[in-house]
Amino acid sequence: MQIFHRSSNTISKATIFAVIIVASVALWACIQLQRSPYVTYAGVARPQPVPFSHQHHVAGLGIDCRYCHTSVENSHFAGIPPTKTCMNCHSQIWVGAPLLEPVRESYRTGKSLVWNRVNDLPDFVYFDHSIHISKGVGCNTCHGPVDRMPLMYNFASLQMEWCLDCHRAPDKYLRPRDQVFYMRYEQPTSAKPVEVDGTKYTDQRELGKYLIHKHNLRTPTDITSCSTCHR
């Protein structure tokens, strides 16, 4: 008497591989989910009390980042402007616009506008804007094309592998200090070289190596050490 049908041989052999395949697909799916905008919110605009458009203020009017984010060069925090900064212009421009009523109400009553934080790092990361600015990391290297964002979203995943991508090889991204706030900066190519201190660079790696030396960047070993970002 035969207990098993003869197809059992094939099925049992296939099952061995199927388990491996199913398990790895499941693992891959988990990893992808963890890195997807579903978890990181990358590219997802948050609801805000006023639909503030960086595109309009940056590209449309040519206002510098630092007009509002005043502390970005000397503090770890870039600064959310007080309502008064909005009213510098909006005391006379779009004075009747219903969209701006929350701003005017905040100015009248002294109550803060409650914005929703977009680039929200975990609390165990101690990020500092000023050091990145002074070493030549452009705003849009991390924040993305802010001048083309009608509504603000975070451009990057803000996950550790993304931070380490630059910390392991800063020469891939550094730019001259006077280009940090320039949203249309392009990395040097042979067609469009970037000139620093009288030398024309056609290759980003060469420019990066020069800037690392010029601005005294620490070695990748130093800046990938845990305590650089975690205390």
Next chain:
Amino acid sequence: MRSPRKFLPLLLLPVLALAGCRQDMHDQPRFKPLAKSDFYGDLRSARQPVDGTVARGQLHEDTYFYTGKVGNLFGDYMPFPVNQDVLTRGQQRFNIYCAPCHSRVGDGNGMIVQRGFRAPPSYHTDRLRKAPLGYLFNVMTDGFGAMPDYAAQIPAHDRWAIVAYIRALQLSQAATSADAPSGQKVPSEPPVFQGDPPSGATAPELAPQASAEQSSGASSTNQGEEHK
């Protein structure tokens, strides 16, 4: 059929592992700057100092440095020596904070003015060329007319650097060929900036000529409605 029961607890492992996933380390009981607090009535975690607090380094003993005034009169000297670094810093800060209205050359026709803000006077008038430096500083510090004060956005040292730059701008715009070193040709046309403007700000995108005329017509009617 004993073995499946034996391994049943193993199935619970992933459940237990997931239960360990908590956000305590991500969201620690501390405030990020300017974060919302439910503890205080005004929802602010950033507290105002008690009235009359003078923090270290904030005792403004040098009144001229912080007001531009000597007694009740405006002073006409810089509180620190001016060199190329000060002027470069002043130019950069001017282009960030002042140029939106005053324009990069100081004629008072900046982008915000083009969008409807009341036009400031040009720097290149007799009155402002003769204005004392302390007056320029005081206007930035306390505001004047429609212009809001910039004391919160620009530190005092930078405001003085801007004062120095404005004076340099006035001199340069009123310069004659006699001011140039002999033999140097004075350009008769305004300079063309290539690439980035000096502050590093992103230059405004100008609409193509044909569509610009159409859209300016449309926007002026919009503004007409706005003013009603």
